[in-house]
Amino acid sequence: MVPVPGSFCKVLPTVKEAMEKLKPDATGIYVAAHQAASAIEEAIEAEVPLIVAVAEHIPLHDMLRIHSILDTQTKSRLVGANTSGIISAIGKCRIGFQPLSCFTPGRIGIVAKSGTLSYEAVASTTRAGLGQSLCIGMGGDILAGTNFVDALKVFEHDDDTEGIIIIGEIGGEAELEAAAWIEEYKKRSPNPKPIVALVAGIHIPHGKVMGHAGAFLLPGEPDAKTKIKAFEDVGVTMVNHPARFGDAMKVLLPDSGTSISGVVTSGTSQKRHIHTKRVCPTSRASTMVTQKRTLYLRAEGAMKLLDEKNIPRIKKLSKAPSRQHRKVTIGIDRSNRCPCIRLQDPNAESDYPVIPEKISFSYNSGPSNNILKNFANRHPDLHSLPRADPQHHIEAEAAKHGIVYIRFPGKGNIGTLVNGAGLAMNTVDALADAGGYTANFLDTGGKATTETVKRSFEAILGDHRVKVVFVNIFGGLTLGDMIAEGIILAFRECKVEVPVVVRIRGTNEREGQRIIAESGLPLYAYDDFDEAVAKVIDLANSREAENCEKKINEGKIARA
Structure with missing residues (x-):
């Protein structure tokens, strides 16, 4: 407090x-x-x-x-949960950990799954002279308490909000629900507020959890391209990086040249305080039950178990559509925030995933205690089966340090080091749009330290395909100066022999940029994202990377 x-x-x-x-x-x-x-x-x-x-x-x-x-x-x-919080730039009220220096009271309402991408959007609208009215972090949890539609209803009736920004990503159907709401909103409103959106995760590999809890695809869930098309179909302007939100919104808003300086003198006038909470023991008995899941089965392994028990099953689905074939899964209904059974026709011919039929049921009215007791015993024969998601040894080592590292197959030669799952996914997308090939996804997590950055470099440099490393940081909890010190530590201890492009924004960005500039190391520092991406791709595709390696090996570039 x-x-x-x-x-x-x-x-x-x-x-x-x-x-x-x-x-x-x-x-x-x-x-x-x-x-x-x-x-x-x-x-x-x-x-x-x-x-x-x-x-x-x-x-x-x-x-x-x-x-x-x-x-x-x-x-x-x-x-x-898993949100950066909620902040009213106009009312100067924050519950969360957003980087205050980026915020300026203004006209744009922002709702986002990703915290780091929302910071980028805030910085973009501030630089464009638009500012923000209310920023709501929907969060990346599987079961978000407040979704896009909830936020859009608030923005619709908020007189301070003149334009709306939506930041989505893979996982769930909230973006499709938002698109349906926008379609109805434009029908009933004679002067609808302009909406600009972004969806991260176009180029992510299937079957992986990209950083935080909800960034993955359940069977039948729409992918990023499906969500983008849904927004485009209802007239939403799409961008591929949040740094472009400001310019896009200025085009859509009337009299967008209006200055916001009359509202507040400077976006940096706010200060970041430390919030503390005293936790006192209570006499109330806890009713929570610890649940742990350590058993993961591949689909093939599950089918093999059915065969061993002589349980009839369809050996091979016919390619011809059939009403008799359905995919049945037990999962989560993210929209209604409860368990569900999903029924989907795997043979339906469509350019986009078929939205499955969901039979939802209450979490509190599931199997009886007697049934659960029968399944509670350990099954050694099942646990002896191979893991459903065998990790690359570098991925497993990184996970020990709280780092989400996913190695991409193919010819990727750009290593990425990013804080935040949303920003990390969008960095991969933006590099691909610009013609680059990424070798990995890496999310340092929200509590990255100097040691975390060094460990991240170790993971990235363990992939010999990498010709250049792109460090893209927009800090909320993550401190820019700590990231910079971690980069310098990595150079000292990890034998970095490839060029490194660094972009640090957000909390303590000036301190971080100064440390990089004064390090004397072969680092390319940028503030603008597009300029940084252009340099990364140039280094990856030219001989400059190899030349830099030779210079370092020959000792012509002194290490700090």
Whole structure:
């Protein structure tokens, strides 16, 4: 808590007591993932109107339970989890960890799954002189408490919001639901607000979780291209990188040349404070049950088990459409935030994935305790089967340090080091659009340290295809100066023999840029994303990379 100058900060033992005495409008859940569910539940019980949960990797069953509780009441709304938070630039109110120096009060409402991509959008609209009204982090969780449609309904009736930005990514159907809402909105509104959108994850490999919890495709879910087409079909302007949001919105908005300087003197006038929370023990007994899933089966392995038990199954699906063939999966209904059974016709002829029929059911009305007890025992014969997703040894080593590294097949020669899953996916997409070939996806995570950066370089340089490394950082929790120090540490300890292009924006960006500039190392530092991408591709496709390697090997470039 941050006290107002001249006042004092009240610390109360429970959320319920705080609600009774202080009557807050909102609360921020800043505890770790394993504690987040109980903290959210306590806030719901106290009927706090707005609950913002920033933690990532909250267990899925915990979130299913939380949403089953939310469905029984109308007092509280959840934003998140796995969100950068919510911030009103006009009202100067923030719940989250967004980099304040990028924000300026203005006219654009932003809703985003990705925190880092939303920071890029904020910086772009600030540089374009448009500023922001309200920024909502939908978050990257599998089961988001507040979705795109919820945010769009707010922006529709917000007089301070004149233009809307949507930032989506792979996973779920929220973008398709938003497109359907936009179509109806344009029919009923005589003067609809302009909307610009981006969807990250066009070039990601299937079957992989790209960083945070919800960035993957369940069977039958639409991919990034399907989502982009859905937006285009309802007249939404699309961009392929968030740095282009500002210019795109200026074209769409009337009198976009209006300066926002009259609203606030400078976007850097705000200061970043440290928010703390005192956690007190309560006498309430915990009802949470720890659930762990360690068994993963490939489809082939599952089919083999059916054969061993002489259970009839279709050996091979006919290529001809048939009403008798259906794909049945048990999964998550992200829209209704509950478990479901999915039925899909795998033979349907379409340019885009067929949206499956979903039979949703309540998380609290699942199998009985007796049935669960029968399945609770360990099955050694099943656990002895190969893992469904065998990792490359570099991926497994990186994961030990909290780094999500995914090696791409093919001729990729550009190594990427990025903070945030959304920004990392979009970096891969933007490089591909510009003619580059990436060798990997790498998300340092939101709490990257100097050591994390060094470990990331070790993972990237373990791939001998890499001819150039692109470091693209936009910090919220991640500090720019810490990233810069990590790059220098990597040069000292990892024998970096390829050129490195660095772009650092966000929290402590000036300090990070200064450290890079004064390092004396063979680094190419850029502020503009397009210029950085052009240099990366030039280095990857020319002899400059090889020449740089020779110079370093010959000792002509001194190491710091």
